[in-house]
Amino acid sequence: MTSSYPPAPDWSGAVTALRQAESVLLIAHVLPDADALGSSLALGMALRSLGKDVTVSVGDPGFTVPDSLNFLPGLDLVVPPEDVVIPDLVVVCDTSSPERLGVLAESVSAAPISVAIDHHPTFNGFGTIHVIDPESPATAALVLKLIDMLDVPLNREIASAIYAGLATDTGSFKFQSTTSETLRTAARLFDAGIPHSELARKLFDDEPFAALKVLGIALSRAVLVQGAVAGRGLVYTTVGCDDRGELPELAMERVIESIRRTHEAEVAAVFKQSDTGVWKGSLRSKTDINVGEIARSLGGGGHKFAAGYTGTTDVDQMVIDLIDALDRAAGA
Ligand code: AMP
Ligand code: MN
Ligand code: MN
Numbered sequence: 001m002t003s004s005y006p007p008a009p010d011w012s013g014a015v016t017a018l019r020q021a022e023s024v025l026l027i028a029h030v031l032p033d034a035d036a037l038g039s040s041l042a043l044g045m046a047l048r049s050l051g052k053d054v055t056v057s058v059g060d061p062g063f064t065v066p067d068s069l070n071f072l073p074g075l076d077l078v079v080p081p082e083d084v085v086i087p088d089l090v091v092v093c094d095t096s097s098p099e100r101l102g103v104l105a106e107s108v109s110a111a112p113i114s115v116a117i118d119h120h121p122t123f124n125g126f127g128t129i130h131v132i133d134p135e136s137p138a139t140a141a142l143v144l145k146l147i148d149m150l151d152v153p154l155n156r157e158i159a160s161a162i163y164a165g166l167a168t169d170t171g172s173f174k175f176q177s178t179t180s181e182t183l184r185t186a187a188r189l190f191d192a193g194i195p196h197s198e199l200a201r202k203l204f205d206d207e208p209f210a211a212l213k214v215l216g217i218a219l220s221r222a223v224l225v226q227g228a229v230a231g232r233g234l235v236y237t238t239v240g241c242d243d244r245g246e247l248p249e250l251a252m253e254r255v256i257e258s259i260r261r262t263h264e265a266e267v268a269a270v271f272k273q274s275d276t277g278v279w280k281g282s283l284r285s286k287t288d289i290n291v292g293e294i295a296r297s298l299g300g301g302g303h304k305f306a307a308g309y310t311g312t313t314d315v316d317q318m319v320i321d322l323i324d325a326l327d328r329a330a331g332a
Pocket of ligand 3: 035036094119138139169
């Protein structure tokens with residue numbers, strides 16, 4: 001990194017804070033993915049083994065663990081945000097800004113010390129101690145380093161939660177962020193006895209039939225805008241509340257994985273309507289378009305090749321604004 005922001009990870013500050021705290025609340029970002037929740041649970045289990053009073057929560061009102069992540073170990077640590085008590089220390093995992101903490105955003109400022117552990121280049125500096133490394137393929141990899149520094153042995157449960165985050169955020173070790181060190185980390189997790197094949201199936205190859213039917217609807221209405229991104233192509237689709245019926249918002253997270261396979265498009269977008277009616281955009285790029293910067297310009301954030309934002313208009317206007325932003329980024 002040539003830029004001086006984010007600052008170098010404060011490993012020793014974080015380890016000292018974790019050792020000293022008697023009660024710790026770990027928070028993952030709203031609509032948590034396997035990296036956010038897996039990282040929180042892994043560190044939560046490690047801290048519990050050190051005798052600390054640990055809870056894990058997510059700031060979606062009334063949060064309960066989604067079916068798609070209900071196989072993760074350590075879920076007995078999870079409490080709904082309404083039951084959160086301000087602890088000695090708050091640890092925030094995989095979250096680039098306080099808005100992504102939902103109803104728990106205030107808990108971070110209410111705690112005397114707060115550690116942010118994250119790998120988003122768009123991290124905006126909240127919390128008192130920062131362990132931020134945009135080069136890290138997943139927050140889970142940073143959490144494993146902290147667990148090692150705390151001298152907590154890597155058991156099968158902790159390793160499984162770390163694997164969930166690492167495998168998800170690297171797209172099964174396929175994305176550019178995967179390095180030989182990532183694979184050595186994965187080898188350590190295998191050596192700890194994780195059920196890797198079962199975990200991978202549950203993470204990537206297991207969806208309710210109803211979600212596949214919605215995927216079919218989304219794919220059939222996908223649009224290829226060949227002239228967008230200065231001629232390099234945008235493919236997008238939409239999933240409204242009416243399309244998904246009883247299915248939760250999180251059941252739509254995988255639609256982007258199918259859409260982004262489009263050969264003719266450098267950028268893929270899925271617009272998903274949340275339960276409140278607001279539309280959210282998920283963006284993916286393939287080579288050199290930085291969708292993290294584009295999402296940031298549209299009020300969200302993320303990584304170079306994977307990013308997201310929440311819209312402030314109807315979905316038709318969001319498509320127009322996205323095409324404008326992409327053309328500008330591509331120098332059209
Ligand atoms: P998604 O498309 O929802 O899987 O998100 C892709 C990446 O963008 C993830 O790393 C998210 O953390 C990030 N991201 C998604 N939505 C937002 C948002 N509203 N604000 C900031 N970052 C976001
Ligand atoms: Mn995440
Ligand atoms: Mn992540």
